Structures are given as C-alpha cells and as structure tokens.
Amino acid sequence: xxxxxxxxxxxxxxxxxxxxxxxxxxxxxxxxxxxxxxxxxxxxxxxxxxxxxxxxxxxxxxxxxxxxxxxxxxxxxxxxxxxxxxxxxxxxxxxxxxxxxxxxxxxxxxxxxxxxxxxxxxxxxxxxxxxxxxxxxxxxxxxxxxxxxxxxxxxxxxxxxxxxxxxxxxxxxxxxxxxxxxxxxxxxxxxxxxxxxxxxxxxxxxxxxxxxxxxxxxxxxxxxxxxxxxxxxxxxxxxxxxxxxxxxxxxxxxxxxxxxxxxxxxxxxxxxxxxxxxxxxxxxxxxxxxxxxxxxxxxxxxxxxxxxxxx
Amino acid sequence: xxxxxxxxxxxxxxxxxxxxxxxxxxxxxxxxxxxxxxxxxxxxxxxxxxxxxxxxxxxxxxxxxxxxxxxxxxxxxxxxxxxxxxxxxxxxxxxxxxxxxxxxxxxxxxxxxxxxxxxxxxxxxxxxxxxxxxxxxxxxxxxxxxxxxxxxxxxxxxxxxxxxxxxxxxxxxxxxxxxxxxxxxxxxxxxxxxxxxxxxxxxxxxxxxxxxxxxxxxxxxxxxxxxxxxxxxxxxxxxxxxxxxx
Numbered sequence: 001x002x003x004x005x006x007x008x009x010x011x012x013x014x015x016x017x018x019x020x021x022x023x024x025x026x027x028x029x030x031x032x033x034x035x036x037x038x039x040x041x042x043x044x045x046x047x048x049x050x051x052x053x054x055x056x057x058x059x060x061x062x063x064x065x066x067x068x069x070x071x072x073x074x075x076x077x078x079x080x081x082x083x084x085x086x087x088x089x090x091x092x093x094x095x096x097x098x099x100x101x102x103x104x105x106x107x108x109x110x111x112x113x114x115x116x117x118x119x120x121x122x123x124x125x126x127x128x129x130x131x132x133x134x135x136x137x138x139x140x141x142x143x144x145x146x147x148x149x150x151x152x153x154x155x156x157x158x159x160x161x162x163x164x165x166x167x168x169x170x171x172x173x174x175x176x177x178x179x180x181x182x183x184x185x186x187x188x189x190x191x192x193x194x195x196x197x198x199x200x201x202x203x204x205x206x207x208x209x210x211x212x213x214x215x216x217x218x219x220x221x222x223x224x225x226x227x228x229x230x231x232x233x234x235x236x237x238x239x240x241x242x243x244x245x246x247x248x249x250x251x252x253x254x255x256x257x258x259x260x261x262x263x264x265x266x267x268x269x270x271x272x273x274x275x276x277x278x279x280x281x282x283x284x285x286x287x288x289x290x291x292x293x294x295x296x297x298x299x300x301x302x303x304x305x306x307x308x309x310x311x
Numbered sequence: 312x313x314x315x316x317x318x319x320x321x322x323x324x325x326x327x328x329x330x331x332x333x334x335x336x337x338x339x340x341x342x343x344x345x346x347x348x349x350x351x352x353x354x355x356x357x358x359x360x361x362x363x364x365x366x367x368x369x370x371x372x373x374x375x376x377x378x379x380x381x382x383x384x385x386x387x388x389x390x391x392x393x394x395x396x397x398x399x400x401x402x403x404x405x406x407x408x409x410x411x412x413x414x415x416x417x418x419x420x421x422x423x424x425x426x427x428x429x430x431x432x433x434x435x436x437x438x439x440x441x442x443x444x445x446x447x448x449x450x451x452x453x454x455x456x457x458x459x460x461x462x463x464x465x466x467x468x469x470x471x472x473x474x475x476x477x478x479x480x481x482x483x484x485x486x487x488x489x490x491x492x493x494x495x496x497x498x499x500x501x502x503x504x505x506x507x508x509x510x511x512x513x514x515x516x517x518x519x520x521x522x523x524x525x526x527x528x529x530x531x532x533x534x535x536x537x538x539x540x541x542x543x544x545x546x547x548x549x550x551x552x553x554x555x556x557x
Contacts, residue, residue: 039479040450137351164476166350166505167543168550192477193506207479236512237491253484256511256541257530292480299481 003155003186004028004051009060011046016058020046022209023060028188028202033181035200036190037295043209044190045085048159051188052082065154078106081148085159085190087140091133095124095143098132099150106151116183117146120176138169145176156180158189162196174199194292205295212298217291224289224297226250229267230258233279242277246270251300258283260293314341316467316499317362322371324357331357333522334371339515341467344490344500346510346530348542349519350550355503358519359470362501363393376467389418392461395472399457402446406437409445410460417464431459451482458489462498469493471502475509487512507543516542518549525549 004027011021021043028034036044049055051064053073062069064076089098099121103110114121120142127135132143141161148156158177162170174196177187189200197203198217205212205220213220233239240259243252248265263270271284289297317339324332332354339345349355360366362375364384373380376390400409410431414424432441435455440448448456454474462469471490475483487509494500502513510516510530517527526533526549530542537545 039482040477042479160477164473164505166550167507167546168350168553171547192479194480237495240491253481254487254512256508295479296481299479 001030002027003030003032004034004062004064004188006047006051006062007060009047009050009057009062011043011050011055011057020209021050021057024206024209024211025060026204026211026214028186030186031181031184032201033177033187033189033199035197035203036188036206037192037194037197037203037291038190038206039192041208042206044206045159046209048082048084048157048188048190052080052157053077078151079154080157081151081153081155082157083144083148083159083161085163087144089132089140089144089147092131094129094131095135096128098143099146102147103150108151110150113150113152116152116180117149119179120146120149137165138172141165141169141173145173149180154186156185156187156189158187160190160192162191162193170196194290194295197291203291205298207299207302212302213294220291220294221289224294226262226297228287228289228293229261229263229270229284230255230287231261231274231282231284232258233274233282235279238277239274239279242274242279246273248273251297253296255292260287260289262297313343315339316341316376317345317501318372318374319362320372322358322361322373323369324354324361324366325369330522332361332368335519335522335524337517337524337527339468339499339501341499342494342497343515344494344502344513346513346516347501347503347519348507348510348516348546349503350553353519353550353553354522355519356472359472359501359503363391363470364388389464390467392464392466392469393472394457394461394469394474396454396474396476397472400445400453400460403444405442405444406432406448406456407441409456410463413460414463419464427463431456431463435459451478451485454478454482454486455489458486458493462493466498468499468501471500473503473505475504475506483509507541507546510542510546518546520550520553 007025009021009024012019038044050057051062051069053069053076056070065079067076069076093101100110124139124142127139162173181187202216203220204214243249243259243261248263248270250262250264252259252261274282315338320336321334322332323334335358347355361368361380362373364380364387375387378386380387404412407428410428411424414427432438445453475486490500515529516533517524533542533545537548539545
C-alpha cells in the first residue's frame, strides 16, 4: 500500500521564473523509510511543504494516507508529523512547555503518547526546564522530533534533520528512526549526507528539481555503469592532477584517503602511466561503488547533457 | 624544519565553572592542511575564536602567524582569513562588490583590489554573475566565493569553520580543490568539518572531546593507532565516551 504518492508535481517561484520542483512522481510505501537525497536547492524542502499542505503545487496531484494534499489539507494536518529544516520550536518556552504545547494543539497530552517518545525524551528530561533556544544542536533536534511525534502521526516528514549535527548524534538519530519504523510509521526523510542513504529502504536522488533515480540503495549501486577503482600513492594531490589529464580517465575525484577512478581501456595501462609519472607506494584496487559515487556519476551525466544543450 | 604558524600552550577558556577549552597544546606548520574535528559542543568554535582573536583566552599561550593573541590581536587579524558557513558574504551586495569590500577591509590598495576582483571572477567562472546579488547564487558557488574572498589578501592562515555543509558531493570536492591549491601556494589551512571523509584529505587531524585534544596525528597514523578503517571510526571510538551532553 502506498502512503505517499506524487504525480507530476511541479512548483515554481517568483512568477514562474524559478523552477523548484520539475514534474516529479514517486510513491512511498506504508511503513517504509524513504530518503530524498540531494544538495541544498535541489527542491527537497518544496516537496516537503507541498506534502504537509503548507504550499500549493502549480500542477500535479499528491496524496498522503489516501488524502488529497489540496482538498483534504485539514485532515492531513492531523495525521502527519513534520520537522522542518529550520528549527521552528518556541525558543523562549522550555523543553517541557514546547512538548505540552504541541500535544495540546493536537488535542492530546504528553502522558497519552509517552510510549512513542520515551526513548528519545529520557535523554531530554534532565534539561526539561531549559529554554529550547539554549539547547545545543543535537538536543534541539531530539526535541523537534519529540514534538513532531507527540500526536502519534501515521506519517513523519523530516526535512534535513541531521544537517550540521555530528556523526555520533546522527547515528543515534537514525537508530531512533529505525525504532519508529518498527512501530509502523511511514517516514519521508531528506538529507545531504550520502552515507545516510544506505539506512533508507529506498532512496530518490534529486537535483535541480528533478528525480535522477528511485531505487533501493543496493539497486542504485547495482546500476552504476562502470568498474570503479580506488587509487592512492604518497602524493594524493599530484595523483589527482595526473589522473585528471590521463586520456583514459572517465572520472576521478577524492574519496576519503583514496581517489576514486573510472577509466576506459585497461587497468594495467593506467597503472603503468602512474608508475611512469613516478608515483610511489601506488595502490590500485577494484571496489564497489557507494551511493555517493552513484550520485557523482548522475551529476556528471546531467552536467554533460546540459552542456550539450548549451552548445 | 618547516616554519610553525600556529603554536598553543595549555590554551584554556572558561565560562564561569564551565571549561569550554581545556589546556590544548599543539602546533601547525606552514602550508599544512590541519583538520580540527570534534563533536558538537566539544569546544572547536571557542578554540577557533581564540586563535582568530575574537575571544580572549582565560589562560595559556597562543601565537598565530608569529603574533601573540593577547598582545598583538590586530597583527593576527591582518594575517589570517576566516570563513564560516553561517556568515561570510553580504547577500545584498553583488559578487563584485563583495570582493571589493573584503579587499578594502583587508587594506589592499585600490589597484590590487581591481586586479584581484577580475582574477577571481575569471578563476571561478562568474562572469555572468559578477553584477548579480550574492543571494541569487547557488550555495556551492557562494562557498567557493567566500573561500576565495577569505584569502584575497594572501593571509598566512585561513580558518574554515564547517565550510561545506549542504552542497552536492561534486561541489564539495570542487571546494577541496581550492583548498589543496591554496595549501600548495603556502597558505596554511585550519579546517573543521562534520564530513569525516574530508578529514582524510588533511595532512594532520586533531580530535577534540570535552574541551581537550584527545588525538592528533596524520590520518594514516590515527587509523593505525586506533585500529580503525577510517577516521570516522576513530572519531566514533574517541567521541562516544564524551561526558559533555552536547
């Protein structure tokens, strides 16, 4: 069963001069964690705002839990939880006040749905009398999640919940999402961290308002068209410069301690080229691509298509 | 022996009872890319603010670009560049105006500012955007422009406080190309980031936990010491024991 559907959704701003969402269609199944992965400005937040009935699309239709985002906006607002990209709790209310405010707005109480937020809220409880504005990034994020959950929503919309948060808080946050999924909540989450993609059931890679691919992380990786290599030597910067001008290079970029490289022609020829260039302690090995490699590849295809259009 | 451009000795900052930065001691050499990592709340930003002379240390010593942070803050400021994701460029000035403004702030002569402005617009390929307001630029371009502006006066050191959040992976790498190039030209890079793959691009990396520097070494040596396959793993091992509820 599909809990969220989008059909040909388009959204423009500034008297149609800025195309934010370009004819996007996809669906999220019940109980699924679906990740919208893409950079700032890709159109992710516009999609969230349309689905949470805060913004009208120019054209296309969308449903949440079977309800139309335009006609049934009131009903949708009662059954979704939304954590916007910007921190939007009341800075001058305390942790506890914020939470009971949101519970009251939805005609419920903290006690009634405490089970759902218990795991997260226990970490906040020592600070329950602190004003929200005085919390650190990770704590704010936990409070925002509690507030989005307090009315026991069927669908949870999380717009870049982990931006600017360190790796440890990010890991904890994703553990929380997994537990919410187990309770049957459908989650649409956006992120610009590619490593979080593998924690989703399915992902949509989005750029410039367009969906480049929708698949499970494993299938996204399977669709990568070339053999990928990881390469390193004593001077990674010179290695990068040399490989950028190598005739057989399709793409080459930094990736942690290695460079990632795709080539046409033989592996041995590339290795010989680098040896001739005097690279020492050369390591050259076949690897499986990551979601980030897939994204970089799709970006490259998009850019080449655009430059063809221009030329 | 290469020249030392940052040197701290037991540098400390207290806010009341709270020790934000707790006796950190380290050195950074000229042309080095130095990664400054830590969880939210570990004390990174406070430490950076002391090195940039935006905050006076409670105790300890620090010299930046050869100048004492207590006695010669103006000299320090002239010899450093600073970029953070939160603030760098003026949205309501054009690309050109921003470059000229910063050139002026850093006291460059008018002729140099003019040449630099053209050089930067050329290098970043911003010809069509030169007279547009910065707010209309995509985030990735803004980041590249703010980095270039932060080094427009050829500082000895540039401090980058989480410079690359939110952009696509290929834009993030283009940004690092600029960093490599600047380091290659002798500018020392002092950078904090939440993208731990970027830590691997640094010559040396320090990891702060609860106000203290818990580890400082080359990425390779850190992986060896902590028997980890990546800096992310090293970071996780060190920082998960943090007491400070961030």
